[in-house]
Structure formats: C-alpha cells, structure tokens
Amino acid sequence: MPTVEEIAEDMRVLYEAGFRGIVTYGASDVLAEIPHLAREAGFEGVVMGIWMPGDPEETQAAIQAMSDVDGYVVGNEGLFFDRYEFDALEQAIAELREETGKPVATSEVLSLYYTDERLLGLGDWVFPNAHPYWQGVTEPIEALTWTQDTFDGLKAMAGDVSVILKEVGLPTAGAPGLSEYQQAEYYARLRESPVGFVYFEAFDQPWKSEDGIGPHWGLFHSDRSLKVASGYVERGYPPFYVYADAGAPHNHFVPEGWMGCWRGIEVDQNDQSSPFSGASSIRITYVPKSGCERWAGIYWWDPPGSDWCKEPGGFELRGWTTLTFWARGERGGEVAEFKVGGLKNAVGDPCDSLRPAKTTHPLVLSTEWTQYSISLYGRDLSHIAGGFVWVTDADQETTIYLDEIRFEWSEGR
Structure with missing residues (x-):
C-alpha cells in the first residue's frame, strides 16, 4: 500500500496536469484517505470506490469519508470474476445510498451490460469499463469510432439513466503498435466527442500483468513522469509527427517521394552529429548532376511504399493548425523551400485534401537551428x-539538417 504522503504527491501531480476529478477503487486502509487528500489538492469531483460490496469495515470507511465524496461506485468487475453475487451487490448499493444520501453505481466489463440488463437499472448511473484495446482496436480514429458507438448504444439501452464510461484508454506499450502518441491522440479526439468518460488510468502499475500490456495503461509513468497524453490534458491535441527521431514509432510519414534530379540526393535519417533534440536528425545532401533537372525534392508520404498514391493511406488531421520544423544549413546561406500537402498521383490527380500545397516559399538557412512554421488555419x-x-534548386553541393517536423494544435482553431 502507498503511504499518505505518496498519495498526496500523486494528487498534486494529477492536479497540476489539469485533472479535476478522480474515481477510486477501494476504501480499505490508506485508500480511505484519498477523497480528503484529493479535496486538499483542489479536486472538484470525487467518486469513491468500494472494492468488496458488503464488507463492513470498508463500507464504514467509505461512509466516514462522505463529506469529501460526490458519489460512490460499489464493486469493480466482481460479477464477471465471480467475487460476489448480484443480490449482494444490489443490497450493498441500496444500503450505501440510504446511509449517505449520495448517488451510487457499480462497474462491470462491457459485455455484461448486454447479457444482464439488470445492470442498466442497478445504480444511479451506468458506469461500465469499455476498452477498444480488448476488441482489437488500437488505431486512434478507429478507437474513437468504437468508443462513440459503444457509448451511443449504451445510452439507447439505458433510457433516462446517465451513462459514463468508467475505464477508457489505450495502453502505451506491451504489444506491437502501441505508443504514447496513439494514447494521446485517442484521448485528444475523445475529449472533443460527446462521450462521457473517465481516463484510465492515472499511473502505470508495474505489478500488473494482463498479457504484457497491464503495466502500461497510465497517463503517467510509475515514477510520476509525464507521458505524452498527460501533458495535453489542458492544451488539447499532442503533436502529430512527421519526424521525431530515427525509427521513432510516432514518425507518421516516410521520405520516399524523390523528385527532380533525384540522383543527386542523399538522405540520412539517423544523423547524430548535432541534432536539435533527441538522438538524431535528418541530413540531406544534394549534388547537382549534369543531364538532370535543375532542381530536386522529396515528399514525405504515407503509407510507405505507396509510390505516388498507388496504395491508400494518409491521415485525418483536422484539429492541427500549424506545421512546424527545425532546420539549419551546413555552411549557412543554403536556400530551400518546404511545403505540406498537394501530393498528386502519377497522372496528376490529387491525393491530398490540402491543395495546392501550402509553402514557406524559399528560405535562407543559417548554421544555427531555427524553427519555421506553416500556418494551416482554415485549410482542409x-x-x-x-x-x-523539401525542394531546392541549388546550383552547387548543399547540405541541410531537419528535426522535430510535426503538426501542432493551438487555441482558436
């Protein structure tokens, strides 16, 4: 069990990240202190959990905390795992409601709400655990669609009873295709939806197993350090990367669309000589060739191997309003132009909703890392x-470096 001091520090970290409500799972021992510690930290809403319905000591501790509690959730997936019977749960909910005058609910795995409709009327609101991951859905937009459909379906079944999804999230590691950026994008999109939900969960729990992903559901690491999503609770969308570091799982586009005098291009995506951030940056060297076009360029596109849109791909990026990147020249004075969008297939048909491409126009680079941006406000x-x-018409050998290429969200979009 954590100490009171450790819990108080947890509450401080969560509050400073922008969280204002909390749901707990138990009221035994030091867990009974969480509602008061949450209020002291500034939390505005507290739903207190009781792990074992009918346990006299845990129930009494929950009742004693009622001045700091807005509502209770009795039990968590106990019917599914046969820890208690429905009648015992129903009685515990009724007694706690009568004793405290507070709203009370229970929480079960999603599937039980479809097979036992008594759950829909058992509490003062419907509070299921609903995870797209367990349905094989991890891509953020697909996960959002699944979550919205699940929420809408439960609302239709519940009638006048409110529905809030008690556990919603994506793990950030433990299986292929998972990352902090996927979790952050999923939550960013979910926040803008009409779905009522609770983030799951606050901190990574190393003691869990669950097929390798159990320790990795947190919005924070177990040492309370930020994950990507926890840094954007108040600020909205996380950055959507074109390039963060060599081999980073959240690099969403690849530099395969070589154009013009492509024979003169050399690219190293893992240049470690002097990156702006992280372990690496991109180095591009261009050497003009005789009998070749007088310009060269590269498209970063999705999916890999698409060969000018022969394969379907791309991303829905409504919500990001600026493309930013850092660039510098090897000697200074290098001229290059940078763009976003405007991709066409081999016969000239558009592949992007953003057309024509939005451009910086030619830039003169210095030897110092400098940030540039392309505004995308109002664009499709x-x-x-x-x-x-990247495009250049340099008439002599030129080398530039790029880093932290990303779409960013900002207020007022």
Whole structure:
C-alpha cells in the first residue's frame, strides 16, 4: 500500500496536469484517505470506490469519508470474476445510498451490460469499463469510432439513466503498435466527442500483468513522469509527427517521394552529429548532376511504399493548425523551400485534401537551428498523405539538417 504522503504527491501531480476529478477503487486502509487528500489538492469531483460490496469495515470507511465524496461506485468487475453475487451487490448499493444520501453505481466489463440488463437499472448511473484495446482496436480514429458507438448504444439501452464510461484508454506499450502518441491522440479526439468518460488510468502499475500490456495503461509513468497524453490534458491535441527521431514509432510519414534530379540526393535519417533534440536528425545532401533537372525534392508520404498514391493511406488531421520544423544549413546561406500537402498521383490527380500545397516559399538557412512554421488555419486537413516536402534548386553541393517536423494544435482553431 502507498503511504499518505505518496498519495498526496500523486494528487498534486494529477492536479497540476489539469485533472479535476478522480474515481477510486477501494476504501480499505490508506485508500480511505484519498477523497480528503484529493479535496486538499483542489479536486472538484470525487467518486469513491468500494472494492468488496458488503464488507463492513470498508463500507464504514467509505461512509466516514462522505463529506469529501460526490458519489460512490460499489464493486469493480466482481460479477464477471465471480467475487460476489448480484443480490449482494444490489443490497450493498441500496444500503450505501440510504446511509449517505449520495448517488451510487457499480462497474462491470462491457459485455455484461448486454447479457444482464439488470445492470442498466442497478445504480444511479451506468458506469461500465469499455476498452477498444480488448476488441482489437488500437488505431486512434478507429478507437474513437468504437468508443462513440459503444457509448451511443449504451445510452439507447439505458433510457433516462446517465451513462459514463468508467475505464477508457489505450495502453502505451506491451504489444506491437502501441505508443504514447496513439494514447494521446485517442484521448485528444475523445475529449472533443460527446462521450462521457473517465481516463484510465492515472499511473502505470508495474505489478500488473494482463498479457504484457497491464503495466502500461497510465497517463503517467510509475515514477510520476509525464507521458505524452498527460501533458495535453489542458492544451488539447499532442503533436502529430512527421519526424521525431530515427525509427521513432510516432514518425507518421516516410521520405520516399524523390523528385527532380533525384540522383543527386542523399538522405540520412539517423544523423547524430548535432541534432536539435533527441538522438538524431535528418541530413540531406544534394549534388547537382549534369543531364538532370535543375532542381530536386522529396515528399514525405504515407503509407510507405505507396509510390505516388498507388496504395491508400494518409491521415485525418483536422484539429492541427500549424506545421512546424527545425532546420539549419551546413555552411549557412543554403536556400530551400518546404511545403505540406498537394501530393498528386502519377497522372496528376490529387491525393491530398490540402491543395495546392501550402509553402514557406524559399528560405535562407543559417548554421544555427531555427524553427519555421506553416500556418494551416482554415485549410482542409481531412486527408493528408503528403505530410512534408523539401525542394531546392541549388546550383552547387548543399547540405541541410531537419528535426522535430510535426503538426501542432493551438487555441482558436
């Protein structure tokens, strides 16, 4: 069990990240202190959990905390795992409601709400655990669609009873295809939906197993350090990367669309000589060739191997309003132009909703890392396959470096 001091520090970290409500799972021992510690930290809403319905000591501790509690959730997946019977749960809910005058609910795995409709009327609101991951859905937009459909279906079944999804999230590691950026994007999109939900969960829990993903559901690491999602509770969307670091799982586009005098291009996506951030940056060297076009460029596109849109791909990026990147030249004075969108297939048909491409126009680079941006306010980002473009018409050998290429969200979009 954690100490009171450790819990108080947890509450401080969560509050400073922007959280204002909390749901707990038990009221035994030091867990009974959480509602008061949450109020002291500034939390505005507290739903207190009771792990074992009818346990006299745990129930009494929950009752004693009622001045700091807005509502209770009695039990968590206990019917599914046969820890208690429905009648015992029903009695515990009724007695706690009568004793405290507070609203009371229970929480079960999603499937039970479809097979036992008594759950829909058991508490003062419907409070299921609903995870897209356990349905094989991890891509953020698909996960949002699944969550919205689940929420809407439960609302239709519950009638006038409110529905809030008690556990909703994506793990960040433990299986292929999981990352902090996927979790962050899922939550960012979910926040803008009409779904009522609770983030699951606050901190990674190393003691869990669950097929390898159990320890990795937190919005924070177990040492309370931020994950990507926890840094954007108040600020909205996380960055959507074209390039963060060599081999990073959240690099969403690849530099495969070589154009113009492509024979003169050399690219190293793992240059470690002097990155702006992280372990690496991109180095591009261009050497003009005789008998070749007088310009060269590269499209970063999705999916890999699409060969000018022969394969479907791209991303829905509504919500991001700016493309930013850091660039510098090897000697200073290098001229290059950078763009986003405007990708076309081999016969000239558009592949991007953003067309024509939005450009910086030619930039003169210095030897110092400098951040540049392309405003995307008011532009159609419903489908972006061409995430970034570099173009040069240099007439002599030139080398530039790029880093932290990303779409960013900002207020007032």
